[in-house]
Amino acid sequence: MRVHVDQEICQGHGRCYSLAPELFEPDDLGNSSEIGDGTVPPGQEDAARRAVANCPEYAITLEDGER
Ligand code: F3S
Numbered sequence: 700m701r702v703h704v705d706q707e708i709c710q711g712h713g714r715c716y717s718l719a720p721e722l723f724e725p726d727d728l729g730n731s732s733e734i735g736d737g738t739v740p741p742g743q744e745d746a747a748r749r750a751v752a753n754c755p756e757y758a759i760t761l762e763d764g765e766r
Contacts, residue, residue: 700738700744701764702750703760708758714755721743722739
């Protein structure tokens with residue numbers, strides 16, 4: 700599973716890195732990007748889904764690599 704923040708859409712609401720600080724980090728302006736390549740470590744899946752669901756701009760996409 701991987702997360703990705705669309706930089707064109709993110710408006711810096713900050714919910715993602717508040718809810719999932721191990722997956723997202725803010726830049727100097729408060730806009731978010733995924734940490735590393737966005738791979739969600741084991742145990743962080745719920746945090747990833749919560750971040751996606753709580754972004755008011757729908758800037759975060761989730762790729763589910765495992766089926
Ligand atoms: Fe940006 Fe959404 Fe997070 S607007 S800072 S990706 S909650």
